[in-house]
Amino acid sequence: MVTVSTSAFYERANRQISSLRKESEKLQEQVGSRERLSRSSDDPLAAAKLRSLSRRERMTEIDQRNSDRAKTSLSLADSALSSVTSSIIRARDLALQAGSSTLTLENQKAIATELEVLRDNLLGLANTRDGEGESLFGGAIAGPAYVETAGVVSYVGNASAQVTGLGDGQSVERSVTGPDVFSFNGPSGATDIFAVLGAFSAALNVGGAGVAAAADAALASLDPALEKATTAQTVVGTRMAWVETMDDRRVASEEMIAQERETVGGADFAITYARLQEMMTVLEASQASFVKLSGLSLFDQLR
Template identity: 55%
Template sequence: MINLSTGAFYERSATQIGALRARAENLQKQIGTGERLEKSSDDPVAAARLRMLDREERISKVDTRNSEAAENNLKFTDQALSQMTVMISRARELALHAANATTSDEQRASIATELDGLRENLLGLANGRNASGHSLFGGQAVGNAYDVDPVTGVATYVGTATLDEVEIGEGQTITPGNTGPQIFSLEAADGTQSDVFAELAALSTALRGGGQASADAAREGLSTLDTSFEKVTTAQTVLGSRMAWLELMTDRRTDNLERIADERSVMGGADPAVTMTRLQEMMTVLEASQASFVRLANLNLFTMLR
């Protein structure tokens, strides 16, 4: 009976001390990681909520990447549009000068040369790329938005008709740019379709022809350039509203991430002060249990020896 009771005593004491040590180690781990849940069974409700928070955070990270890519494209597009307004304004000044009756044919020919340069620069902007190398005005197409015939110089849009929207959170989407036709296409009075590149080329050719016809072409070109300038500035306004909306959604997403972090801390975080106090209490109990075990073990041994 003595051997059986002593064996049970040792086994029970070892189990109790082992459990105390495990709890102390768990508290030490909580202090190190800042998390109080080691497994879902520790707090099933909190664990389920933490999984939901993790899912929200993953979705938010995807929305953040989409927003950053959209912002990148919108900024590059805005810069290109700003340069276009300068070039179109300059083209209008040249057309106004060419329409003046006192302007000579030689001067109009010189103006035509400058218009050719402006057209080439506009095409360069139309085929511009963003930081990732994607076409700014080609929609979803890979490569340039406009293909220029090496012989005739005619520019043809080779991009897609639309640009896919991207999700930026809370079920909201944004179009991260414009297609070429949205910016450069023009409709003549008779309903025929053209674009600013073709109109500039036609104006340049007319100015080189000289005479009254060149002056008349310049006056007609003023109206075309006014329309083109209006389309570009309207695109800038729309782009600005998109960038403002993107910024608002980014701020809301940042606030939401802060909420997730706070809730995660409440649901699964280990309060350092409370955890440290519990650890100190646990260590005190463990030390007392170990001391008690030693005393009782010695007493049992003494009884057996007697």
């Protein structure tokens, strides 16, 4: 009978100590990870909720990458448009100079040369690409927005700007199309900045009595050209602000997800640590009692 009781004592003690060790290890893990659940079986409903939160987090990460790309493209477009408006303003200044009757043919040709440089610069800006090599002003195409053939610049993009999703069913166009920047209605009808500068430069190279009229015509076209470019810059700025607004919403959503995750599966550090200390105390006491009791032999009990 003593043998059976001793065997049962050892078995019960081992089970108790093993259980205490597992519980203390679980608490130590919770203290380290700050998470209450280590397995789905610990709390199936909470685990399902955490999986749903993880899916939302992954979607948020995708939305943030899209937002970053949109911001990069819009920032590049904004910078390009700033250069476009500066070039048009400079062209307007040159038109005012060219209208002076005191200019020599050499002066007029010098202005024509600068206008040609401005035209080439504007063509380069019109074909600006984003960080992934896509045209900023060509709509939904990968190639250049404009091509020049025999001195004539033509738009070869399309009318649909690149669109990027920002989450929550919202999206943004990453730029504007070329005609929204470089084409406008001048005194003689529809035209673009390339045609205006080309015609004005050609008139200056010829010289003569027609220069003054060419300068007046250029001024009459450059004003609506500048208005068109600045309007496009305003549109891009508005879209940049919209992306920032969506970023703010996303940050708020991330904070809510983090808070919800903490509520559902988080382990309160202070409470968990206190429980761990309590469990370690019980475990140490149980181990000490086991050692002390297991040291008692049958002869000690018979004395």
